[in-house]
Amino acid sequence: MLSFENDYSEGAHSRILKRLVSTDLQQVTGYGNDPFCEEARIRIRQAIGVPDADIYFLSGGTQTNQVVIDTMLKPYEGVIAAETGHVSVHEAGAIEYSGHKVLTVPMHNGGKVNPMEVKNLIEDFYQDGNHEHMVFPGMLYISQPTEYGALYTRRELEALSLICRKYKIPLYLDGARLGYALASHENNVTLSDIARLTDVFYIGGTKVGALCGEALVFTKHNTPPHFVTQIKQHGALIAKGRLLGIQFAELFRDNLYYKLGQNAIETAEMLKMVLHEKKYSFYFESPTNQQFVIIDNRKMEALRQKVVFSYMQKYDDTHSVIRFCTSWATKPEQVFRLAELL
Amino acid sequence: MLSFENDYSEGAHSRILKRLVSTDLQQVTGYGNDPFCEEARIRIRQAIGVPDADIYFLSGGTQTNQVVIDTMLKPYEGVIAAETGHVSVHEAGAIEYSGHKVLTVPMHNGGKVNPMEVKNLIEDFYQDGNHEHMVFPGMLYISQPTEYGALYTRRELEALSLICRKYKIPLYLDGARLGYALASHENNVTLSDIARLTDVFYIGGTKVGALCGEALVFTKHNTPPHFVTQIKQHGALIAKGRLLGIQFAELFRDNLYYKLGQNAIETAEMLKMVLHEKKYSFYFESPTNQQFVIIDNRKMEALRQKVVFSYMQKYDDTHSVIRFCTSWATKPEQVFRLAELL
Amino acid sequence: MLSFENDYSEGAHSRILKRLVSTDLQQVTGYGNDPFCEEARIRIRQAIGVPDADIYFLSGGTQTNQVVIDTMLKPYEGVIAAETGHVSVHEAGAIEYSGHKVLTVPMHNGGKVNPMEVKNLIEDFYQDGNHEHMVFPGMLYISQPTEYGALYTRRELEALSLICRKYKIPLYLDGARLGYALASHENNVTLSDIARLTDVFYIGGTKVGALCGEALVFTKHNTPPHFVTQIKQHGALIAKGRLLGIQFAELFRDNLYYKLGQNAIETAEMLKMVLHEKKYSFYFESPTNQQFVIIDNRKMEALRQKVVFSYMQKYDDTHSVIRFCTSWATKPEQVFRLAELL
Amino acid sequence: MLSFENDYSEGAHSRILKRLVSTDLQQVTGYGNDPFCEEARIRIRQAIGVPDADIYFLSGGTQTNQVVIDTMLKPYEGVIAAETGHVSVHEAGAIEYSGHKVLTVPMHNGGKVNPMEVKNLIEDFYQDGNHEHMVFPGMLYISQPTEYGALYTRRELEALSLICRKYKIPLYLDGARLGYALASHENNVTLSDIARLTDVFYIGGTKVGALCGEALVFTKHNTPPHFVTQIKQHGALIAKGRLLGIQFAELFRDNLYYKLGQNAIETAEMLKMVLHEKKYSFYFESPTNQQFVIIDNRKMEALRQKVVFSYMQKYDDTHSVIRFCTSWATKPEQVFRLAELL
Structure with a gap:
């Protein structure tokens, strides 16, 4: 039907499958240290214009969100998100499972957060007489496109980035469907813009032509310490990293x-x-x-x-x-x- | 000043201190198994009119909320609360620390939840096409009086109780300041009403004349299994249970x-x-x-x-x-x- | 080299890749509800001789262990394992991250647990004067083959199963390399034996010819409630379940x-x-x-x-x-x- | 009997009760910011000889251990302890509940750890080919006296301190019964020695004459950030901090x-x-x-x-x-x- x-609903783009087949019996080491992952990293660094970005590959979006948010937040911090954000509603409580509160702001125009409301949430927190008894706002989560397919403009991203820098909290962009944002006629935000304006983001593979996989990018020398160990601790380390590396190496070859x-x-x-x-x-x-x-x-x-x-x-x-x-x-x-x- | x-701001009512002094050198066993705790349990059971209620003593309100919510919820469940509920804002994320989401409804009239909105939250959840990917509503948390000092009427409690029973989730009442509700001229809810209409509640001591301590009451043979072990696991088991028992024994003697x-x-x-x-x-x-x-x-x-x-x-x-x-x-x-x- | x-070190068996290619553009639903997963389930049920086994597919071994142990244990329970068990040492604390202690027994003969020592651990626990302040033994974890490649005999499995049943705790078998156990000249334990003697086990794909994936089997109508939601909460739910289904459908066709x-x-x-x-x-x-x-x-x-x-x-x-x-x-x-x- | x-088994020393009575109606602020807590801090700083020590008061030992270990460890770290350590066996898994593994070493001479075995555990970890997949040793926990009443000599403490400094992990001393160590004829370790050689320790009140309460001391400007918020998040913040402050003010007056x-x-x-x-x-x-x-x-x-x-x-x-x-x-x-x- x-x-x-x-x-x-489908598998993967044929070029990905071909590459999986053609490389199948090459023996490589595990856990993301293989040459295919390295090839993918090199291509993604070129595509985003950050030669020293740290890049890791995980298998799914909720997993990536959980790992990023839990490892970048301090234990007493929560993540700010739109009330309709994927981390707020559709991850079965994966963020709270990791011990962190999702601090919500209203959504606007198809799931976007309003920079002023983010600013107010942070400032109200610090002015609150009881804030020592409250969850500290420790990160801003946005999705591009949003869960309803809406797009942040470059201006909006710049405003959000400015606020995050002012209050020294990372800006995290969930790009589960980033490919569909980049290709939209209304889009004016490039991968370089995202790399520049955010602190960490992921480029979604699962929903854009891969069998599975998300490429997680840290652009500010801000990878959490012993990150591979922390990925492992979350049950998220794939033994055959090649499966993820090959797919992203192919996705980022020839503009696929x-x-x-x-x-x-x-x-x-x-x-x-x-x-x-x-x-x-x-x-x-x-x-x-x-x-x-x-x-x-x-x-x-x-x-x-x-x-x-x-x-x-x-x-x-x-x-x-x-x-x-x-x-x-x-x-x-x-x-x-x-x-x-x- | x-x-x-x-x-x-003050210590404890003088009768409590006197009893602490007069019993000081009696040797009793620890962890709530002493005769003072038993005396307190008997008096509280009388006061609430439930001869077989299970009663435990903990030292503070946030601790009690964390222990109750974490041990009564299934891992995939969250607790419904007013957006101004103590568990929502002023417990530094203690509920999320224990792995559970606080599902908020708007607050009305000084911090109260509206029964219809609670009902809608639950029904919308079960009708949602993605609810398998969402946090299940597993408990309703209310406070009497609320964080702003407002009171639920017996009618309102009955409505909330009805909804909880319909959807088979426990109704939990935070009585950190319950003594001030019971004595209010506007109050029409007795301790017996609370025992009957809720599944679990606590009678606050810290804010009503004790040095510390809250009396946690399970009224429906619904104490979580191995509850003392679970209290211990949360770091909440007081060795000298007598300190809590003596205080509640005194608070519930002669209507203190x-x-x-x-x-x-x-x-x-x-x-x-x-x-x-x-x-x-x-x-x-x-x-x-x-x-x-x-x-x-x-x-x-x-x-x-x-x-x-x-x-x-x-x-x-x-x-x-x-x-x-x-x-x-x-x-x-x-x-x-x-x-x-x- | x-x-x-x-x-x-390699990718996947060629038959798996062929099937991925040949089915690539069939549109199917996600999260393990697709016909490929169903086909895999039917074949695995035949192979293990349990027509009504519940079967789920996850992407890696540590992830599977974390999900199984955390969702099957009560919060106050820990899992018994050999001191050299994968969950004891090589999962970066993934089990403790989920809140549970690993209770270790000495290893023997290449990583095996001794039934008597398991029995003693459980009995000593219940005889301990302080056991209310201790972690309850709530599950036995073994691996077949072990981390050092050793094999339990059917006799040994029967003894362990008997102890688990006596104390009403589930026996969980980690089969990351199960294919290599089944084919060993020294093996006398069939898949049916495992299905009969354990309560839950997984058949490893990652290390036995798949790109990724483990087939988790509950044989006693004992799947944890809302298991898909709990998998999601652990960040372990793969959107394109077909990736896992196709691989196991192929692995369990024609004795592959x-x-x-x-x-x-x-x-x-x-x-x-x-x-x-x-x-x-x-x-x-x-x-x-x-x-x-x-x-x-x-x-x-x-x-x-x-x-x-x-x-x-x-x-x-x-x-x-x-x-x-x-x-x-x-x-x-x-x-x-x-x-x-x- | x-x-x-x-x-x-008894309540508190009579001087403590007298002071509770005499100060009862003084109005003071909450959460440990009252003048009694400050008085206690001053006296303890004098007793340990560290004028700028940070001191917090918590209500019980397991709670203190859970808060210290969870807030001082990185998420991927565990705590080293004797196999008979309180945190290893008698806290109902409170440490694992907070997400951290207890890494055990054998106990010797009544529950003590051997410095060489601690050193070996750390060195073996860093030499292990798989240590990226293992829990990092992040702290050493000892108790003085131990759970069996044994005492570390100053020499032994110095050796443990040296190892911890070499590997840059904090040395934490659980002093639930510290008063009984200090008074023992065999003891040659002073409070000043402990303050100098450890990074954090607590002076037990519950078991040494207080109704409840432990004084937690950070001696190296190493208090975890936003520590009051983190205490609150663990459900461990006592509203009437005076209860704890008064007791320790009295315990540390006139050598009580x-x-x-x-x-x-x-x-x-x-x-x-x-x-x-x-x-x-x-x-x-x-x-x-x-x-x-x-x-x-x-x-x-x-x-x-x-x-x-x-x-x-x-x-x-x-x-x-x-x-x-x-x-x-x-x-x-x-x-x-x-x-x-x-």
Whole structure:
């Protein structure tokens, strides 16, 4: 059945599989110390314009968030995030499991945090008469694109970066779908901008054409001490690091990562046109690959027989919010078929 | 200097000290298995009308909250609380330290949760398409009186209790200042009501006339397994349990706990009258022993030279919120002196 | 350079890669609910002879151990393991990170626990006058083969199983290298035996021909509640579950898993012969694929120039313990070449 | 019934109770910022000879150990302790609950660690080929007197201190019964020695004449950041800090702490004489206030009817190990009565 359920429904881009096959019997050492990881690091450093960035590969997004936040925060600190941030709601409490509170600010415009509200949260904290009995704001978490597919502009990122530097807390950018941000027509933030403005970020592979894997980048000589040991302690160290290294080496060769993003954006633009034509009303229409639609419950049930999408939440007693996703693998024909079904 | 800073500025009621002195050289066993703890348990069981309640004594409120919430929740569950709940903001992340998320609902009328909003949070959770990736609502935390001194009515407690039973999650009542609720003119909730309507609650000693100590009550044969071991694991097991037992044995003899509450309420009523006379504007005027006042910053600085109060937070650029507290130990003369200073 | 460093130096068996390629663009749902995972589950259930076993796929061994131990233990319980057990020493404290103590017993005969010593540990605990202040023994962890390649006999497993049942604690078997146990000439324990005698175990993929992945099997209707949520909370839920499902579907088709084990054992037997011929002295000579050799330090340095092996630990001032590993991918020619170099 | 069960069977020394009574209605601020805590700090600084020591008061020993170890260790570090150390066995896993492994060394001579074995553990760790996958040794925990009442000599402490400095890990001394060490005839270690040779230690109150309370001393400007917040986060911050401050102010006035120790030692010496006369065989005969005796099980049951002691553990099928404790409160008459019963 046709599926627009998410951006991880297929396997991996064929070039990745080819490279896995062609290198299969080379004997290399484990735990990320192999030449493929090194090749990937070199390419990513070039792509972000930071020759001395520290780069590690982990297998999934929640895992990466948990490891980064837990190892970069002091024990008495929490992470600031939008109330809709992935770390706030959709990680089953993985951050709290690691001992840290998520300090939420309201979300705006599809999941973004407002720099003024972040500033106020920090300043209110330090002015509070009881702040010694409260969780210290120790990091700002944002996602680009957000969980609803929205984009921070360079201006907005600069404002957030400024605040973080003023209060000496790291700015962490979750790039689970970063490829789809980079390729968006509305985007004006480059990988170099991100490397410059944030303190740590990850480039998502799982949702952008890899079988699994996220590339975690520390750009300010700020890798937590004994980081490999800390990854291991979190159960997150992959023995065959080659699996992750090969995939990112390939994703960052010949602009593959950007091209995969472009495919998702182009098919998403087609999808948006179709949804408009068919008079669907948007819960959030994003400039990236996720589109959120409000749909009558009976219509939803009928549609469910013909196409896979994601049910998000109740909208009102007779309507629901559902999500259609395009991806690196979506073909225009698939959008045409969806158009017929809608 | 005269102080209305809080309700734990003095030591303990003289009867408690006398009993500590008179029993001092009796040799008893440790860890809460002594005859004083047993005496206290018997009296508390009588006071709450539950002959088979399980009762444990811990030394402080945050500690009690952490132990109760961590041992009663499943690992994948969080606790629902008002956004202003003590566990949400003023425990330095003690709940998250134990691995659990605090799921917040808006606060109303001085820190209370609204039963409908609690119900909606739970139902929205179960209807969410991604709830398998979210923290399960596993307990409801309320405080009586609330952090702002407000009181739940019996009706409200019944509504909350009903919801908790429907969704099979325990209702936990933090009674750090329970004595001041029980004695309030606006109160219509008895200890028996609380024992009946909640699943677990604690009767606060630290803020109501004891040197330290909270009496934790399980009313539904629902004590977590090996609870003493779990208390020990949290670093919360007091070797000389007698210190806690003696205090509660005394607090629950001859209605002392209620009388201490009454003193705080009577002096609080006097204080409220004074504040009204002096045209202070209230941030929150409570029916219990804490009164929150909005004050001009210059006036606040002047007042600070003569009397101790609690600075709470910024109100606007020229005003602050401060708190005056009466307690079991407040004397009418102290209120008169404050009246002169205001 | 020739490598006998470990059993995860190569990628994956070619049949796995072929299947990844051939299924790549099939759209399937995520998080282990895809048809490939289901296919793998069906095959594994057949192989172990338990039609209703619950099976989950995780990406690595330490991760699996952390998730199993943390979700199956009560908070006040610890896990019994050999002092040389992987969870005791080589997981960077991942078990303690999750809040649980590892209770160690001495190791015997290449890393095995002695049933009597396990029994004594449990009985001594319950007889201890202070056991309420101690960590409860809540699970027994063993590895088959052990960290030194040794094998439990069926008799030994039966004895351990009996003790666990008597004291009502689960028996957990870490099968990171299970394929190499199953194929050993000295082995008399089948997958069915393991399924019958343990309460939970995992079948290792990472070290036996997969790119990554371990198949976790609950054989007694004893899966922890909301297990997917708990996996997510540990940062261990893979979005593209297909990656794991496809690999295990293939490993358990046409006896591939056993054949991969056989290759490692056959080449290990050749390797042992070579080591004996060359008069190497064994630190531990195992019936599986890992061989531990005591070597003069100067000789070790010379050898290091020509072949990769694992340095384990200091033996004495002039000698070290090193390890040679064969694997699913080792070719007889590689052993011949090693023979020339030794 | 006569009791030699432990050293916390009575309440507090009468001077402490008197001071609690005489200061009861003085209004002071909370959380350890009161003048009584300050008075106690001044006296303790004089007693230990470190004018700028940082001193905090906590309510119990396990709590103090958990807070110190968790806040001073890096997340990837564990604490070295004797296998019989309190943190190893009798804290219900409180250290592991906080995420840290206890790395054990064998115990010698009544619970002491051997400097060479500590050194070897650290050096073996750094030489291990896999140490990146292991828990880093990050602190040394010792107790003075030990759990069996033994004493480190100044020489031994110097040796341990030297090793800790060489490897840059803090030396932490648990002084739950420190008063009994200081007063022992065999002791040659002063408070100043401890302050100089360790990095952090605590002076026990609970077991030496206080109702509760331990004084935690950082002697090297090495208090963990935002320590009050971290204490709060562990549920260990006492609101009425005065309760702890008053007790330690009194214990450290006019040498009371030493005198209490002397009483326990003098009565312990009498007790040892009695035990020798009655031909009891010692499991461990200590130079402090705890004496461990091997006793026939039938004799033990008979004795149990007449005097309270602590059952420790099984010795063999017909014998047990029991403990007799003297304390600050033991009267010679009590030892005479015991002599008659034995």
